[in-house]
């Protein structure tokens with residue numbers, strides 16, 4: 001379980017550029033929850049993930065994971081049990097290393113074992129099996145440098161790397177936004193499969209409102225650093241994109257804007 005208690009982050013405090021990016025956010029994410037996060041540009045979605053991952057220190061509040069207070073843990077310490085993907089497929093993999101070397105590194109995360117011991121045959125078999133489950137043919141290209149892969153292949157591999165040791169929490173920050181629609185749909189399909197099969201507690205930011213309703217079991221809407229409202233259960237099941245927009249304009253402090261795709 002992930003729990004945020006009254007979390008606030010202000011950037012550039014005391015300057016003309018002062019910005020309250022997170023304003024007293026409280027949120028409980030139960031084990032196995034798959035929560036989609038939407039909100040207009042600058043609402044604080046990425047900041048929320050940066051607070052959870054420890055990329056940014058929070059000014060106020062507390063963060064708990066499995067009842068352990070992680071508020072003061074450094075990012076690298078949290079990275080042992082939090083997996084993360086970004087919009088940019090170039091982040092998260094080492095381009096000059098092969099697919100199997102990248103997976104080897106990811107697999108050694110949290111274990112006291114380094115690559116120079118070599119990747120065991122048993123591990124290679126596991127990697128091949130996991131790669132074939134992606135359905136992209138990458139299991140036949142394990143000695144290919146990751147830099148040669150397409151954005152979608154790379155994002156699928158990053159997803160596998162983030163989950164090959166099951167994380168306590170998976171954070172996805174618009175991880176399909178840089179891909180063409182067909183590839184984005186494929187990566188979403190892979191995402192859902194991996195999350196479901198491993199019952200991974202997941203937070204997914206998306207700019208695609210219909211995806212936000214189609215995937216996961218709860219949707220939270222951020223506006224101006226605050227949790228504007230959340231949708232779950234029957235209300236969410238029956239919600240349409242239009243209905244969500246109406247709720248947004250009734251509950252959020254700004255206009256429903258720009259980047260959000262409506263189909």
Ligand SMILES: Nc1ncnc2c1ncn2[C@@H]1O[C@H](COP(=O)(O)OP(=O)(O)O)[C@@H](O)[C@H]1O
Pocket residue numbers: 011012019020021039040041042043044045046047048
């Ligand atoms: N490192 C930073 N320094 C200063 N301001 C930041 C920083 N990161 C984010 N912000 C500001 O905080 C607000 C929320 O940003 P962000 O969380 O990235 O929004 P979103 O992901 O919802 O589009 C924005 O006004 C943004 O400009």
Ligand SMILES: [Mg+2]
Pocket residue numbers: 045046047
């Ligand atoms: Mg963002």
